[in-house]
Amino acid sequence: xxxxxxxxxxxxxxxxxxxxxxxxxxxxxxxxxxxxxxxxxxxxxxxxxxxxxxxxxxxxxxxxxxxxxxxxxxxxxxxxxxxxxxxxxxxxxxxxxxxxxxxxxxxxxxxxxxxxxxxxxxxxxxxxxxxxxxxxxxxxxxxxxxxxxxxxxxxxxxxxxxxxxxxxxxxxxxxxxxxxxxxxxxxxxxxxxxxxxxxxxxxxxxxxxxxxxxxxxxxxxxxxxxxxxxxxxxxxxxxxxxxxxxxxxxxxx
Amino acid sequence: xxxxxxxxxxxxxxxxxxxxxxxxxxxxxxxxxxxxxxxxxxxxxxxxxxxxxxxxxxxxxxxxxxxxxxxxxxxxxxxxxxxxxxxxxxxxxxxxxxxxxxxxxxxxxxxxxxxxxxxxxxxxxxxxxxxxxxxxxxxxxxxxxxxxxxxxxxxxxxxxxxxxxxxxxxxxxxxxxxxxxxxxxxxxxxxxxxxxxxxxxxxxxxxxxxxxxxxx
Numbered sequence: 001x002x003x004x005x006x007x008x009x010x011x012x013x014x015x016x017x018x019x020x021x022x023x024x025x026x027x028x029x030x031x032x033x034x035x036x037x038x039x040x041x042x043x044x045x046x047x048x049x050x051x052x053x054x055x056x057x058x059x060x061x062x063x064x065x066x067x068x069x070x071x072x073x074x075x076x077x078x079x080x081x082x083x084x085x086x087x088x089x090x091x092x093x094x095x096x097x098x099x100x101x102x103x104x105x106x107x108x109x110x111x112x113x114x115x116x117x118x119x120x121x122x123x124x125x126x127x128x129x130x131x132x133x134x135x136x137x138x139x140x141x142x143x144x145x146x147x148x149x150x151x152x153x154x155x156x157x158x159x160x161x162x163x164x165x166x167x168x169x170x171x172x173x174x175x176x177x178x179x180x181x182x183x184x185x186x187x188x189x190x191x192x193x194x195x196x197x198x199x200x201x202x203x204x205x206x207x208x209x210x211x212x213x214x215x216x217x218x219x220x221x222x223x224x225x226x227x228x229x230x231x232x233x234x235x236x237x238x239x240x241x242x243x244x245x246x247x248x249x250x251x252x253x
Numbered sequence: 254x255x256x257x258x259x260x261x262x263x264x265x266x267x268x269x270x271x272x273x274x275x276x277x278x279x280x281x282x283x284x285x286x287x288x289x290x291x292x293x294x295x296x297x298x299x300x301x302x303x304x305x306x307x308x309x310x311x312x313x314x315x316x317x318x319x320x321x322x323x324x325x326x327x328x329x330x331x332x333x334x335x336x337x338x339x340x341x342x343x344x345x346x347x348x349x350x351x352x353x354x355x356x357x358x359x360x361x362x363x364x365x366x367x368x369x370x371x372x373x374x375x376x377x378x379x380x381x382x383x384x385x386x387x388x389x390x391x392x393x394x395x396x397x398x399x400x401x402x403x404x405x406x407x408x409x410x411x412x413x414x415x416x417x418x419x420x421x422x423x424x425x426x427x428x429x430x431x432x433x434x435x436x437x438x439x440x441x442x443x444x445x446x447x448x449x450x451x452x453x454x455x456x457x458x459x460x461x462x463x464x465x466x467x468x469x
Contacts, residue, residue, distance in 0.1 A: 007464045007465050008425065008464035008465060008467055008469075009425050009426075009469075011402065011403060011406050011464055012406065012410070012421075012422070012425050012426055013425075013426050014403065015403055015406050015407050015410065016422060016426050018403075019407060028339065028343060028347060029343045029344075029346040029347035029350060030339040030340050030342070030343025030344070030346075030347070031343075032346075033340070033342055033343050033346060036439070046415075049419055049438060050419075052419075052423065052437055052438075053419060053422045053423055053426065053427070056427060057354075059423070059427060059429070059433075059437055060350075060354075061350055062436075062437050063433060063436055063437060064306055064346065064349070064350045064353075065346060066436045066437075067305050067306045067308075067309060068302050068303070068305065068306045068342075068346050068349070069302070070305055082293060082297070084296070084300075085292065085293035085296040085297060086289070086293065088296060088322065088325055089289050089292050089293065089296075091322065091326075092292075092322070092325055092326045092329045093289075093329070
């Protein structure tokens with residue numbers, strides 16, 4: 001919608017919110033399933049439709065019911081489904097027993113032994129969704145580096161320009177930063193190397209994984225000292241360079 | 254209003270068709286009889302439907318895997334207490350939706366997302382604050398004019414045929430896409446577009462440009 005219709009939108013919003021009170025009760029998922037399946041009387045169907053206008057959550061739930069029901073009966077490999085189910089059974093029964101036991105002495109979260117359920121999850125992902133194998137060591141490294149500081153400024157690195165050319169971004173020195181990179185091509189895991197532009201000396205090397213919104217996030221608690229840096233984002237044959245100029249603190253360049 | 258009375262017999266019959274094996278599995282699970290086999294039956298029955306629900310909402314395969322596991326874990330933990338007051342499908346869907354919604358609200362931009370700070374706040378323009386429809390410093394005349402316009406708008410909206418009104422309200426108030434409206438109202442996207450087109454023309458005629466261009 002254009003800016004010129006903002007007035008109409010505001011007026012309509014005010015009209016709806018004053019004319020139709022916010023619903024006190026909301027249909028449950030089962031009701032929305034029945035609605036999607038055509039199993040309601042016309043009057044109730046009409047009431048549910050009116051409810052949709054006023055309630056975003058119920059609108060989302062109605063959509064969920066439609067998608068949930070849309071999946072056709074599987075003509076899948078029964079053996080594959082059985083194997084996946086048994087693996088998931090071991091995972092959920094173990095998780096549930098651990099939670100109900102309420103163990104006070106928890107094992108460290110990131111030991112290899114504790115990772116075994118996640119290894120099962122990795123195998124399960126191949127069975128369930130046919131996705132690529134998950135690297136557990138890089139998963140831990142990625143999770144740690146993606147965790148941002150609450151108030152860290154975002155340094156946005158845009159996608160690459162013409163082939164062979166690297167765009168440049170200027171930021172003042174001083175961390176913490178959160179680097180957000182937008183690669184042109186999707187890969188399971190990326191490696192980011194930060195080198196001094198003049199000497200080529202490697203300052204840092206990180207393994208990164210794509211965010212759901214197709215961006216790579218890296219937390220740098222201390223930022224980088226003033227200078228000019230070449231960022232080289234790579235994965236397999238994919239290469240994406242970028243120049244980062246860090247000025248003295250307080251100067252934006 | 255009690256939304257959650259039992260569905261009509263026609264719907265109940267349709268729900269039960271094809272799910273008797275699942276219902277037996279639930280009963281066996283609750284009795285403690287071969288729980289692993291019972292869970293396997295439930296998993297085989299629901300995993301594609303849960304995958305279908307998540308596919309359009311969660312772009313990362315790894316996140317979908319995590320959420321699928323979380324959903325089945327909740328199903329496992331709650332199955333013993335499931336009393337069959339509603340359908341099993343509805344119960345599973347509610348679990349799946351609740352797990353997804355909690356995840357969604359923690360994502361950037363969600364209700365419980367961590368705030369982001371601009372890299373150089375001093376260099377950014379001030380955010381444009383939309384002029385409120387109801388300004389605090391309105392004179393009595395302004396308020397009277399606004400009230401009349403709202404009344405005129407309500408009359409115009411309520412004069413629309415029902416489907417046109419619903420499509421317009423969902424499109425403008427909730428900012429839903431044509432496809433989302435089509436799914437929600439169980440009509441085709443082309444029908445939604447047609448309703449919106451007709452509604453725009455009808456409202457333009459009634460409101461005589463009182464709210465500027467109607468572009469929705």
